[in-house]
Amino acid sequence: MADNSSLVGGESLRRQINLEVLIVQILVMIFLSINLMLITTFFKKECFYKTTRYILFAVTLLSDSFLLFMSNIMLLLSYFRLTMPVWLCIIISVVVILYFTVTPVTLTAMTLERYVAICMPLRHGELCSQSSTVNCILIIHGLSSVPCIVVLSIFFASASHSFYTQYRVCSVEIFIVYRWQDHIRAGVYQLYFMLMCITIVFCYVKIMKVAKAASGENKNSTWKGLKTVILHAFQLLLCLIQMWCPFIESAVLHISLKLFIDVRYVNYLTLSLSPKCLSPLIYGFRDETFFNALKSYVCFGLCKRNIEKYRCSI
Numbered sequence: 001m002a003d004n005s006s007l008v009g010g011e012s013l014r015r016q017i018n019l020e021v022l023i024v025q026i027l028v029m030i031f032l033s034i035n036l037m038l039i040t041t042f043f044k045k046e047c048f049y050k051t052t053r054y055i056l057f058a059v060t061l062l063s064d065s066f067l068l069f070m071s072n073i074m075l076l077l078s079y080f081r082l083t084m085p086v087w088l089c090i091i092i093s094v095v096v097i098l099y100f101t102v103t104p105v106t107l108t109a110m111t112l113e114r115y116v117a118i119c120m121p122l123r124h125g126e127l128c129s130q131s132s133t134v135n136c137i138l139i140i141h142g143l144s145s146v147p148c149i150v151v152l153s154i155f156f157a158s159a160s161h162s163f164y165t166q167y168r169v170c171s172v173e174i175f176i177v178y179r180w181q182d183h184i185r186a187g188v189y190q191l192y193f194m195l196m197c198i199t200i201v202f203c204y205v206k207i208m209k210v211a212k213a214a215s216g217e218n219k220n221s222t223w224k225g226l227k228t229v230i231l232h233a234f235q236l237l238l239c240l241i242q243m244w245c246p247f248i249e250s251a252v253l254h255i256s257l258k259l260f261i262d263v264r265y266v267n268y269l270t271l272s273l274s275p276k277c278l279s280p281l282i283y284g285f286r287d288e289t290f291f292n293a294l295k296s297y298v299c300f301g302l303c304k305r306n307i308e309k310y311r312c313s314i
Helices: 001-042 052-079 086-119 121-127 128-158 163-164 179-213 217-253 259-285 287-298
Strands: 084-087 166-168
Touching: 001 163, 001 259, 001 287, 052 086, 052 128, 052 166, 052 259, 084 086, 084 287, 086 128, 086 163, 086 166, 086 179, 128 179, 128 287, 179 217, 259 287
Parallel strands: none
Antiparallel strands: 084 166
C-alpha cells in the first residue's frame, strides 16, 4: 500500500510539473509572437527606424525576445536534466547575462532621449541623429558587458582547468563557485541599478520643471514625456525586483525544497516572462503613431487610410 501511495504521489507530482512546463511554453510562444508582431511593425514604417526612440524601443524588443528564447531553452535543459560541457554552457550564459543587462540600460537611454527631446529640443536633432543612435547602441552593449566580464573574470580565477571539461546542467549559477562571488555579482548589479535610478529621477525632475513652465501644446507634449519617464521607471523597477529573486530563492531553499521550486516558478512567470512582453506592449500602445501602424499591420492594411495622417515626431 505504501509503495502504491508513493507511486501515485510521484505520478501526480510529475503531471503537475509537466503542466507547469506546458504553461511556460504556451506563454513563451504567445509573448514571442507578440514581440515579433511589434518588431515587424517597427520595420513597416520608414520613420520608425530613422527615429532614435523607436530604434531604442526595437533594441529592447529584440533583447527581450532573444533573452526569452534563450532562458526558455535553459529551462527545458534544466527540466530534462540534460547536461553539456561547461565550456559550451559558458558561451550560452555569456549571451544570457549580456542581454539580461541590455534592456534596463536601453530603458535608461530612452529616458535620456526623452530628457533631451523635452529639455533640450534645439539640440535633439544633433544629439539623437541616426549615427548618434548607432553609437548609443554600441555604448549600451559595452556598458552591459561589464557585469558579464566581472562574473566571468572571478569565475576563471577560481575554477580549475578540469572543471571546463565536466558535463553539467547549464545554468548561470554554475559560475558561482564561492559565496563571495555571488556578493560581488550582486554588488555590481546593485551599482548599475542605483545609477539607473539616479538617471531616471534626474530626468523626471528636469522634465517636471519644464512641464510646469510650458503652456498649450508644449505642455501636453511635456506631460506625455513625463508619463513615458514614469513608465520607464516602472519597467526598471521590474528589472530590479527580478535581480532580487536569487536572494529570495536562496533564503527559501533553506526552508523547503518544494517551496523553493514553487517560488522560483512564480518568479519566472511574473517577473521574467510577463514584463518581457507586457511592458513593451504597453509602450507600443501608448505611442499613437506606433499603435496605428500596429493596428494597420494586424488588420492587414485595411486601416491604412487612418495611418497616413500620423507622422513620427520627437
